[in-house]
Amino acid sequence: MGTKTFTGEFRYSIDSKGRVNIPAKFRKALPETSEDTFVVTRGLDENIIAYSLDKWQQIEEELLKLSSRLPGHRAYKRQATRFASPLKFDSQGRVAIPANLLQHAGIEKDVVIIGMIDEIEIWDPEILKRYEETVFQLDAEDIEAIDNYTRSS
Amino acid sequence: MGTKTFTGEFRYSIDSKGRVNIPAKFRKALPETSEDTFVVTRGLDENIIAYSLDKWQQIEEELLKLSSRLPGHRAYKRQATRFASPLKFDSQGRVAIPANLLQHAGIEKDVVIIGMIDEIEIWDPEILKRYEETVFQLDAEDIEAIDNYTRSS
DNA sequence: CTAATTTATGGGTAATAGTGGGTGATAATC
């Protein structure tokens, strides 16, 4: 069977009931153990991130290693978990994304869904375009630094 | 059995259903583990690049080493994955290239497919010709720089 | 040179993907 990773870009819109389609390709890439479930949460950019249930459980394990005595650790842990919610897709492959996440990502109607190998990003098309034109711009130095980073580890 | 690398240049056209033939020579050069699958994505020039599934999986492994907390790393990973899609060729050896990639490469009907050893480039014939006449021109200095680069690694 | 096989191209059809909406159960509100 094909790849088990998320790649590619898809465009959908939210229907009158607040449901968004998940690309069939991504649904198929979900491991059996994720039981048709993605966990969505706030992204660090102005977007939503979705993980397979499996991947999310790994993230939870990492968070458990943090100290509950250090304020910084507590804040990070809180930030990572308070907006997370597992979503099981229906028989047509759609999920209903919580309103507070949609608001955080500035999504009203149309969405762009981007596969990022082990995670999925959900964007408002206009906001994504704005990021592309400004925030995402990498210059030659950045790219070289990242290039070295992957090579050295 | 021939070589396992991609070499040579071929010319095909996209049929009414949006399918393009992959040269038989390239299909045969695919390792068994790639399961008749190429991964296509945007090229840095006005073209499309195709990798064997194997080669792409190597790229993915590199990308997974990046930190999802660093904005630069995220942007790099996003840029590398959002246009990538695995394509399995049908029993006649054809693939359907996503419309957004065709648009990026300015391909409408005819394509030139070029073997580049471990990757494949797909061009619009006219655009390729334009690049040859201008951008691709190498002078003596360029060649010397490349010479030094290959000797030092 | 001829036959057999492979390659490139065209097209039909069944299955799937994406979208819309109905209905009954559950939960929330008054």
Place this chain on the structure above:
DNA sequence: GATTATCACCCACTATTACCCATAAATTAG
């Protein structure tokens, strides 16, 4: 306890895609 909103589950329609068969050209083998 009645009323309303919300959600999970189901069915339906359309466009697209995947899969299959067919043919002509080209290549290879005998």
